[in-house]
Amino acid sequence: MKRNVLRMELKKAFQTKMFAASLLIMSLVACLSAAYSIEVYRDNLSMLQSISPDGNFSKNYMLPVLSSYSAWIGNETRSLMQALFYMLIPVAAVFPFGSSFLSEEKSGYLRNVAVRISMPFYYFAKALACFCSAFTAVVLPMLLNFLVVSAVMPSSLPHAGYEIYYVVYFGDFFSDLFYSQPLLFVVLNILLPGLFAGVIALLAFTLSLKIKNKYVILFLPFLFFLGIEYLASFVLRNVDGNVWGYEFSLTTLLHASVPRGDKVWWMAAGQMLLLLGCTIPVLAVRSKKNEVF
Amino acid sequence: MKFFKLLRFDLKNGLLRRWQGYLILFATIIFAYIDFSIRIMEIRAGGIYGQGEVSIGTFLFYLFGGMEKYVPSPANPFIFPALWILVFIQILFITLYYPFDNLNGIGKNLLIASGRRKSWWLSKCIWNISSVCACFIIIWLTALVCTLVTGGELSFAVGPLAEGLFPKALWIKRPMDTQLFFYLIPAPLLVAAALSLVQMVVSLVIRPIFSFLCSAVLLGISIYYVSPAFIGNYAMAVRADSIAFDSVDGKTGLGLCLLIIGVSILFGYLLFGRYDILGKDTEK
Numbered sequence: 376m377k378r379n380v381l382r383m384e385l386k387k388a389f390q391t392k393m394f395a396a397s398l399l400i401m402s403l404v405a406c407l408s409a410a411y412s413i414e415v416y417r418d419n420l421s422m423l424q425s426i427s428p429d430g431n432f433s434k435n436y437m438l439p440v441l442s443s444y445s446a447w448i449g450n451e452t453r454s455l456m457q458a459l460f461y462m463l464i465p466v467a468a469v470f471p472f473g474s475s476f477l478s479e480e481k482s483g484y485l486r487n488v489a490v491r492i493s494m495p496f497y498y499f500a501k502a503l504a505c506f507c508s509a510f511t512a513v514v515l516p517m518l519l520n521f522l523v524v525s526a527v528m529p530s531s532l533p534h535a536g537y538e539i540y541y542v543v544y545f546g547d548f549f550s551d552l553f554y555s556q557p558l559l560f561v562v563l564n565i566l567l568p569g570l571f572a573g574v575i576a577l578l579a580f581t582l583s584l585k586i587k588n589k590y591v592i593l594f595l596p597f598l599f600f601l602g603i604e605y606l607a608s609f610v611l612r613n614v615d616g617n618v619w620g621y622e623f624s625l626t627t628l629l630h631a632s633v634p635r636g637d638k639v640w641w642m643a644a645g646q647m648l649l650l651l652g653c654t655i656p657v658l659a660v661r662s663k664k665n666e667v668f
Numbered sequence: 669m670k671f672f673k674l675l676r677f678d679l680k681n682g683l684l685r686r687w688q689g690y691l692i693l694f695a696t697i698i699f700a701y702i703d704f705s706i707r708i709m710e711i712r713a714g715g716i717y718g719q720g721e722v723s724i725g726t727f728l729f730y731l732f733g734g735m736e737k738y739v740p741s742p743a744n745p746f747i748f749p750a751l752w753i754l755v756f757i758q759i760l761f762i763t764l765y766y767p768f769d770n771l772n773g774i775g776k777n778l779l780i781a782s783g784r785r786k787s788w789w790l791s792k793c794i795w796n797i798s799s800v801c802a803c804f805i806i807i808w809l810t811a812l813v814c815t816l817v818t819g820g821e822l823s824f825a826v827g828p829l830a831e832g833l834f835p836k837a838l839w840i841k842r843p844m845d846t847q848l849f850f851y852l853i854p855a856p857l858l859v860a861a862a863l864s865l866v867q868m869v870v871s872l873v874i875r876p877i878f879s880f881l882c883s884a885v886l887l888g889i890s891i892y893y894v895s896p897a898f899i900g901n902y903a904m905a906v907r908a909d910s911i912a913f914d915s916v917d918g919k920t921g922l923g924l925c926l927l928i929i930g931v932s933i934l935f936g937y938l939l940f941g942r943y944d945i946l947g948k949d950t951e952k
Binding site: 452454457540588598601608627634635 | 696699703706707710740741742743744745746747748750751753754757758761764765769876877878880881884885888889892893
């Protein structure tokens with residue numbers, strides 16, 4: 376029975392129109408970002424060919440900079456779409472299944488479930504489905520972007536001498552991997568936003584226990600993280616760098632190449648733990664005290 | 669008579685009883701003023717732009733300034749101007765869901781009782797514009813009180829310090845030497861009202877959540893591209909044609925906003941005439 380509930384929740388999460396819409400919107404944004412990177416690459420390439428048709432350069436034209444590792448959405452910093460993608464992560468995370476609990480509570484479905492299975496397990500299955508759908512809605516478009524960019528551009532190893540062009544500085548988390556194992560760097564920078572998306576979906580699930588307005592549940596995380604982005608820009612501009620120079624806005628922290636504050640691993644880990652701490656205990660307690668009748 | 673009853677109901681339930689959204693907007697403006705005051709202190713300390721006075725106009729220039737034209741380069745990553753987008757997104761969120769909440773609940777009965785779809789739609793349009801106006805009244809009053817408390821001038825002249833707020837802008841004329849009243853007061857209001865009405869009309873075709881998403885994306889596009897086609901440009905004082913090199917024409921903006929407002933009301937009325945109020949549950 377438990378396995379059936381788990382399977383059903385996962386099936387529901389991945390078969391909603393909202394999941395399809397989320398995936399479609401994020402994939403479109405990711406592909407447009409890839410198109411921008413490819414266009415810039417082709418412009419650079421044609422410029423280089425016009426300078427030296429035989430491929431012999433008398434000057435350094437910084438060829439390692441023209442790499443898929445610096446042009447995929449996680450390292451590309453100049454297009455509108457990369458900024459939009461990271462801004463929309465909270466929306467893409469919550470859309471697929473974030474308000475599902477509220478809908479089931481309103482429709483009376485929850486009461487039917489309550490007489491058939493233990494509520495803690497139902498909560499667990501719902502949380503897992505929320506997490507997985509949000510994770511997929513963010514990770515797949517990023518993966519698609521990297522594959523499209525890699526299909527056109529060379530995946531040359533980034534050269535540490537050009538760090539100002541990659542905007543991945545020493546001290547930023549995973550930066551040593553960028554210059555030694557760039558593929559691993561890309562994988563980690565795809566997984567990290569996916570994990571955060573999953574946790575944001577859990578946050579929406581937790582909110583839906585208290586807030587009974589679907590629109591508020593769907594957009595509160597988005598407005599919250601937009602507010603945090605403003606707060607981060609305020610703090611990093613006004614507080615002395617010796618006192619506090621760490622980036623804490625997820626929108627910027629998750630992007631590997633946006634230089635505003637120092638990107639340290641413990642800030643990402645701390646925020647992850649904070650978000651989990653705000654959601655898992657609440658869900659655990661509520662699942663045992665849930666009164667559906 | 670029925671129309672006025674509907675309107676009174678909408679203003680009471682859609683505006684007065686939804687005070688939480690306005691409270692958050694108020695808090696945002698207070699915080700923005702603190703941010704602004706610190707920026708001004710830094711600019712004064714730098715000494716490049718002099719030691720001029722701060723006015724309510726200077727703060728509104730900061731709040732609705734937006735962003736200078738983005739010039740792509742490796743050293744200049746594109747980041748959204750968080751304050752500008754936060755203010756507009758909040759306003760658009762405040763006006764997002766009431767009409768459709770209403771239509772899924774008591775509004776359906778009211779619509780049937782009133783017997784006229786026209787009244788219902790016009791009432792919602794007036795409610796929508798009133799909500800946007802309420803947001804701006806909160807912004808203006810908060811700005812006024814903060815300026816008075818901090819000893820600033822009650823004037824819409826932006827002053828020389830405004831230049832320091834947007835150091836990357838290419839000015840054709842210094843902001844302090846021109847009248848920016850249109851870009852500080854009517855333009856942001858008109859743009860927000862036009863976007864909010866378009867959002868309500870689009871919600872008749874697609875779900876409100878997607879129409880809100882469209883509004884957010886449109887604001888993002890407006891920031892990235894300096895173009896008269898993207899309405900958000902007119903709500904950015906730093907892109908005023910009287911001061912900035914990369915700018916949009918204010919008169920075109922005024923005309924475009926009024927046109928969008930008029931067309932939205934009319935088009936929404938036509939769409940709502942055919943809207944299936946029983947078969948569509950926007951909550952799903």
